[in-house]
Amino acid sequence: MLLCKRVYFVADMYLWKLLPRIQEDKMRLSKKKILVFSRMHITNFGDPIIADCCKYIIKKTAKENRYRVKVTMADVYEKDIAVTKKLLKGQKAVVFPGGGLNSVVFNNKLLEILKLIEEQKNTSVFFNAVGILKVKPRKKNEELLIKLFNHNQVKQVTTRGDYDQLLKYIQSPRVYPEKLVFDPAIWVNEAYEIEHSIDSEKIGIGVIRPEIFQSNGNDFSAEDVFQMYFNIVNELEAKGFAWEFFSNGMKEDYNFGVETLKRMGRSTKKYIGKNVKSSRELVEKIASYKAVIAARLHANIISTSLRVPSVALVWNDKMNLFAEIIGEEERYIGVEHLKDADYIVHQLELAIKNGYDEKKIDCMKNVTVETIKNIIIS
Template sequence: MHCFDKLYKKTKPYLKKIKRKITPKSQVKVLLLTNRDSDNVGDQVIEATDISLISTVMKNLGLHRWEYEIISKAVSFVSQGYLKNRNPKLLEPAEKAIRNCDIVVFGGAPMFNYMYQNFYERTAVTIEIAQKYQKPVFFSAIGLEHYDEQNKKCQRLKKALNLDCVKMITTRDDFEMLQKYKEKESLYIDKVADPAVHTCTVFRKFWIQKKPGRKKKIGIFILREGGFTDNKIPFSKEEAIAFWTKVVEIVKQRGYDYEILTSGHFSDEAFVDRLVREYGFPLSKCVFNMNTPEYLISKIADCDGVISCRLHPSIISFSLDVPSVGIMWNAKVKGFYDSIGYGNRVFDVIQEKPEELVDRLELAMKEGIQKDETYLMSIYQSLFTVMKEQIKKNSNASPYPYRKLVSKMVCFKGTSRGEKEEKIKRKFRRVYAKYNKVADSNRKCENNGGDK
């Protein structure tokens, strides 16, 4: 693969020149914005499934592959540097990308988050650029945070969302919350499925067949230190460690194999490392270096049941027909399980005991999973409707029925060596930034005569 990567790099400039010559001027350019540069591999699954859904919409509308282009970028193309000093030079890449596209699609991810992340400001700035260049904006299956009439950040976002260029907002989370963001009558809003419910189709090449005769395996996806308390759940690091220790003990007692996993966030992996180094969790049962979507999916496909804090291992498990129980740390977990008709497969760490968690998972494994095709179709139908309005308003095309949609969806090709290296580099740089922050804090403490 290495020689092919080198060959591609050498020929890429020439391929671009050829493409410019054969690409029709009327080619539809879709700018897809996701959280694709996140360590959390669930966000990379969102990107891949969004690309497949949009490609299928184009096919459904009768467009050939050369008649459209999906330009996938991270929402962080509105840079942290720009947010700090508002230097317009730093906004030029975002301006250029939006100016040169026909449609802007925000795909999944927590684009509205303002409580302890700055997604809201990046989103607002992006909308304002789209408004400047009169580009239609669609939000598809967005994650929501608490709406606050008194919070300036929340209201800043709300104002941007009601600009003329924003045509659609759908959410995978709380529809009643989304309604509070809407002011203009023409804005289409709805509740839809997360794109990752189509993981089983888009990533079908990466399923692992379970070995016959082996022990049933439970995948246990944990959450970083502070994940509960940051979301106002009074469940400390010490309580979390005791909880996971007990869960593993019960799983082993009941005759299951198990793995401790994360969906890739470095802070989650750091917590797993602490469990190994300080609390005796066996290294052989802990999975590190979760950096690509196909690796995450292969690991979940190899499980018979899943326990997860993070949302996307639960969604991917659902798609792969692996029963799961979601641990409540954020309202979106309960929202997802309610959406799929399994609200009883959610666990409360404050009110319930580890034994009840494993009991609930065993019951889910016995009952299996039933899927509602109307729910699965919801995200595709919403994208089809608004994109048809923009691209082929007078077309007689109607959305593919579910079975045809599944047969037409584009399969994920895999992560290239270069892409994987870039993902790992980003992850390490985040770790370095965290280390530098801690080191600076320690030096400051020393200079003030305090302890390290």
């Protein structure tokens, strides 16, 4: 009898040890539904790229860890509530994939979506790689960020930006800790299956609407922006580089590029051509360059993903925060040097010569993937 009890005890202990593995295998067998909210109709194609790449990383990570997932996309700007409710039905996780959270209007929209999610108590919410700036936001937006991040269904908040500032908005611990991670667009080379054209000799110059510098508190006028591009072009030509302008898709950026070329007496057909019409077209364009000088953050992130050497013309600290993550602060040029085209082009030449810190990029990719696993297993 004593022997039987001992056998039962050993068997129970064995089953108890097996239980986590049985539960994990059950999770792997069932297909988890995950919904990613995209800023689909923005013509600054950096934002749609964020969502596309977030979807890609989730699916890739799930496959590598033998989990089954069904990842679908929703438009964060969808006006028909019934459409959003239908998409939310049965979802185990909802992911806001990244990008800036600096707009009161946009953050109110996210709050509306969270209220719809409340109708499904078993849905977990993840804020992934959100853009948090070092500067304190307006009081109304600060209140919105606190509401969003501390919602009882939010399981994790990660940032591509200022980690210390993010912690100020987290008032109660989440299921998973806050982390500094990569913007999902760093995976765009894999997600779109596009490679850098190493034979290219042309420098891509990413243009931006000129008012953006002053509207972000920089002492740098619209005329200064024109002169900056004018001087960069002259310096590139003096050093024998071929070049052209490009935009991330925004009409205002593209129009300024056209206007600048006309003021310079240059052919718009030769030096800018038509504006890009899709995310893929933007990535293919950047992949076609030898190197890039650009003012938009995602032109530089896309360049990094493709290993196209890039130099950034900085108007906002989100660009410096990305530079810190990849360890290339000297290539992200602040207002104090933007009138010095020789300095800018010299940094470009150094970037072409030295490439990227692959170990640093791989390390942060690994950290980011660990946070993506939480979306899959939660």
